[in-house]
Amino acid sequence: MARFTIRINREERSTESPPNRPLLEVVREDFGLTGTKYGCGEGQCRACTVLINDLPAVSCLTPVSSVDGKSVTTIEGLSTGDQLTGVQQAFIDMDAAQCGYCIPGMIVEAAALLKRNPRPHRSEILDAMNPHLCRCCGYRNILSSVELAARALEANDA
Amino acid sequence: MLQVMLADTAITPDDGSTAGSRTTPATVPVVRRACAAAREMLVRVAADEWNLDMSQLRVEEGAVAHAGKRLVYAHLARSKQLTAASDNTVPRGVPLTKTADWSVLGRTLLKTNAREIVDGTHRYPSDIVRPGMLYGAVLRPPRYGALLDSVDLTRGKELGAVVVRDGEFVGCAAKTSYEARAALEAIRRTARWRTAPHPSSERLGAYLKRRAQRSGGGRRGPRRRESGDVEAALAAAGTIEASYEIPYVQHAPMEPRAAVAEWDQGRLTVWTGTQRPFGVREQLQQAFRLPAGRTRVVVPDTGGGFGGKHTGEVAIEAARLARAADAPVSLRWTRSEEFVWAYFRPAAAFEARAGLSGEKIVAWDFAAYNPGTAGIETPYAVPNVRTQYFPCDAPLREGSYRGIGAVGNNFAREVFMDELAGVSGLDPLAFRLANLDDDRLAAVLRAAASRFGWSQSRPSGQNRGTGIAAGFEKGSYIAICAQVRVEGGATEVERLVSAFECGAILNPRNLQAQVEGCIIQGLGPALDEEIRFADGRLLNGSFTRYPLPRFRDVPPMETVLLDRPDIEPAGAGETPIIAVAPALANAVFAATGRRRRSLPLQPRAN
Numbered sequence: 001m002a003r004f005t006i007r008i009n010r011e012e013r014s015t016e017s018p019p020n021r022p023l024l025e026v027v028r029e030d031f032g033l034t035g036t037k038y039g040c041g042e043g044q045c046r047a048c049t050v051l052i053n054d055l056p057a058v059s060c061l062t063p064v065s066s067v068d069g070k071s072v073t074t075i076e077g078l079s080t081g082d083q084l085t086g087v088q089q090a091f092i093d094m095d096a097a098q099c100g101y102c103i104p105g106m107i108v109e110a111a112a113l114l115k116r117n118p119r120p121h122r123s124e125i126l127d128a129m130n131p132h133l134c135r136c137c138g139y140r141n142i143l144s145s146v147e148l149a150a151r152a153l154e155a156n157d158a
Numbered sequence: 159m160l161q162v163m164l165a166d167t168a169i170t171p172d173d174g175s176t177a178g179s180r181t182t183p184a185t186v187p188v189v190r191r192a193c194a195a196a197r198e199m200l201v202r203v204a205a206d207e208w209n210l211d212m213s214q215l216r217v218e219e220g221a222v223a224h225a226g227k228r229l230v231y232a233h234l235a236r237s238k239q240l241t242a243a244s245d246n247t248v249p250r251g252v253p254l255t256k257t258a259d260w261s262v263l264g265r266t267l268l269k270t271n272a273r274e275i276v277d278g279t280h281r282y283p284s285d286i287v288r289p290g291m292l293y294g295a296v297l298r299p300p301r302y303g304a305l306l307d308s309v310d311l312t313r314g315k316e317l318g319a320v321v322v323r324d325g326e327f328v329g330c331a332a333k334t335s336y337e338a339r340a341a342l343e344a345i346r347r348t349a350r351w352r353t354a355p356h357p358s359s360e361r362l363g364a365y366l367k368r369r370a371q372r373s374g375g376g377r378r379g380p381r382r383r384e385s386g387d388v389e390a391a392l393a394a395a396g397t398i399e400a401s402y403e404i405p406y407v408q409h410a411p412m413e414p415r416a417a418v419a420e421w422d423q424g425r426l427t428v429w430t431g432t433q434r435p436f437g438v439r440e441q442l443q444q445a446f447r448l449p450a451g452r453t454r455v456v457v458p459d460t461g462g463g464f465g466g467k468h469t470g471e472v473a474i475e476a477a478r479l480a481r482a483a484d485a486p487v488s489l490r491w492t493r494s495e496e497f498v499w500a501y502f503r504p505a506a507a508f509e510a511r512a513g514l515s516g517e518k519i520v521a522w523d524f525a526a527y528n529p530g531t532a533g534i535e536t537p538y539a540v541p542n543v544r545t546q547y548f549p550c551d552a553p554l555r556e557g558s559y560r561g562i563g564a565v566g567n568n569f570a571r572e573v574f575m576d577e578l579a580g581v582s583g584l585d586p587l588a589f590r591l592a593n594l595d596d597d598r599l600a601a602v603l604r605a606a607a608s609r610f611g612w613s614q615s616r617p618s619g620q621n622r623g624t625g626i627a628a629g630f631e632k633g634s635y636i637a638i639c640a641q642v643r644v645e646g647g648a649t650e651v652e653r654l655v656s657a658f659e660c661g662a663i664l665n666p667r668n669l670q671a672q673v674e675g676c677i678i679q680g681l682g683p684a685l686d687e688e689i690r691f692a693d694g695r696l697l698n699g700s701f702t703r704y705p706l707p708r709f710r711d712v713p714p715m716e717t718v719l720l721d722r723p724d725i726e727p728a729g730a731g732e733t734p735i736i737a738v739a740p741a742l743a744n745a746v747f748a749a750t751g752r753r754r755r756s757l758p759l760q761p762r763a764n
Contacts, residue, residue, distance in 0.1 A: 025336055035277070036278070039413075042700055074278065075277065084277065095272070095668070100280060131708075137678035137712075
């Protein structure tokens with residue numbers, strides 16, 4: 001057991017934990033942030049995607065010790081207050097969710113993509129999103145959501 | 159604010175299960191009648207308040223209106239008249255709005271909980287947190303059929319976990335799932351098992367046929383239906399025959415089975431993701447000898463089901479752990495547990511025989527081993543038909559699935575139809591239309607073919623080919639045209655055009671998402687999915703080894719939704735899947751000249 005301090009969703013939190021415990025379980029069980037989902041525990045569905053120092057990572061394969069002192073953003077920390085981000089709003093407008101379980105991971109990934117590349121080509125969106133699994137197979141609406149968010153971003157910049 | 163509650167056995171009525179595409183035909187009319195009655199009551203309150211006759215009032219956008227005045231439903235619902243209302247003041251038989259006058263139904267409406275889904279606050283069963291809650295983990299046998307000989311629980315207890323053994327059931331509960339897992343690992347190392355021989359997934363079709371139940375009766379027994387004289391017609395026309403097979407596949411919903419169980423003075427509450435909340439309550443009542451009044455099942459949501467979440471095993475396990483721990487317990491199966499221990503869509507084998515007279519099918523003899531009986535009857539017009547169904551003593555645990563029996567039955571039938579078309583010399587579309595007197599099925603075939611450009615010159619050669627398949631199931635109709643390119647062992651779907659009809663369209667965007675999601679999900683079992691097992695172990699029970707459709711697997715696709723406002727709406731979530739595999743198999747034949755009679759079309763060894 002050791003103490004780990006994480007800056008999570010802009011707030012400093014610490015926890016006593018075995019060093020190899022997955023970040024996913026720390027976030028869900030210790031910090032009560034259940035928006036980050038377990039899907040496979042093998043990094044193959046990316047439902048558990050969070051941002052570590054602004055880069056997307058699968059929290060199921062990330063030992064808590066590796067994020068000590070770092071900044072972690074979960075789906076709950078993406079927006080500030082009541083104001084949804086453009087990506088979140090686009091997922092609503094496109095009715096992208098079916099069962100919805102994969103959606104937080106999808107949104108976190110898409111937000112990171114648009115931050116580093118505000119005008120992605122379709123193939124760049126596919127590259128970023130392809131590792132994410134949606135068993136309802138709502139891929140077309142999810143893709144449209146990311147494209148819509150990118151267009152909205154462009155319109156705001158113009 | 160409108161709150162949608164999926165199920166809570168203490169509050170909501172028992173509307174059966176979310177299965178068989180029954181929600182639209184069974185639940186929607188009930189909800190509509192209830193809404194019509196509520197509207198009538200709200201209008202009555204407004205009429206009283208304004209001292210007007212009800213017939214002078216209109217309803218619009220959540221309010222009752224008259225000559226520029228509006229009273230919103232929320233205001234009206236607070237009136238004494240309604241808060242004091244009882245069952246016998248609810249008006250009966252209020253007429254429903256005619257399809258032609260629909261202003262809400264028939265339009266795209268977004269989900270009421272979309273915001274909670276995108277901001278991460280929507281709660282699935284594995285997200286439920288109760289005061290003092292522990293996390294559980296359950297010991298699974300190392301092989302199918304293995305029985306627990308002995309196990310030492312002390313190491314788990316020394317690690318601070320609550321440890322339960324009850325016959326074959328061994329589980330741990332601890333403050334974190336990490337600790338529960340650690341305790342379970344320590345126990346697992348001490349477990350001794352008795353194993354038994356278990357078959358392999360090789361030559362599964364032959365295995366099932368050997369173990370077919372050919373006599374006996376009852377709901378689960380074999381079935382046989384015959385009209386006309388099949389043998390005589392076959393003898394006169396000459397017999398064409400072929401056999402088909404499909405493997406086991408797994409639903410693999412994004413959220414594995416999960417439940418939170420809490421006991422309070424002999425009362426049990428379980429939050430779980432299930433398609434059958436009252437069925438799960440019954441399972442809990444039996445497992446713990448509880449009356450219904452002391453057993454409550456709440457479904458916050460399901461995290462995907464696809465027919466795979468009818469049973470309450472995880473609810474029972476969580477409740478066992480919670481009883482022993484004297485604290486609420488959250489149990490969520492691992493992905494591996496979900497692959498190995500959740501029930502599978504059945505593997506199946508098929509034998510089809512037919513006789514042709516010119517372009518007409520004069521005899522049809524279809525035997526299905528194990529797929530389930532849905533979709534077993536041919537929708538084509540044939541004078542002499544024999545349909546036989548044989549349940550089999552199966553090697554794996556089986557259950558429902560999206561479309562269930564219709565997936566396999568329609569695969570075999572629609573590939574066989576393609577083979578018969580070849581013998582008849584007719585084009586596959588023309589052959590189907592020549593043997594159909596079902597206008598709705600013909601309409602989706604024509605609509606898909608027309609959008610696809612089936613009658614124009616279609617790409618062929620260079621390993622390209624096109625295929626068509628159709629099907630009817632649970633009140634709705636699907637036809638799919640596919641274009642593929644086959645390169646080595648890989649089949650690339652270059653284009654997919656579908657036409658679907660389920661009566662009056664309730665919510666166009668939602669319908670489109672259901673149909674397209676269903677078709678894309680169907681690409682998995684058509685092309686790649688196959689559960690493999692040997693010596694009692696699953697060989698590919700993980701997302702790494704079990705390929706599922708992803709973003710890049712989505713082909714260019716077009717979907718034609720045929721609206722039939724004159725027909726009561728049927729469900730849409732299942733039927734589209736039944737035409738995917740045969741359309742692709744038929745396209746692969748057109749591309750390569752190689753007839754594919756088993757799934758998946760691009761099997762891989764790993």
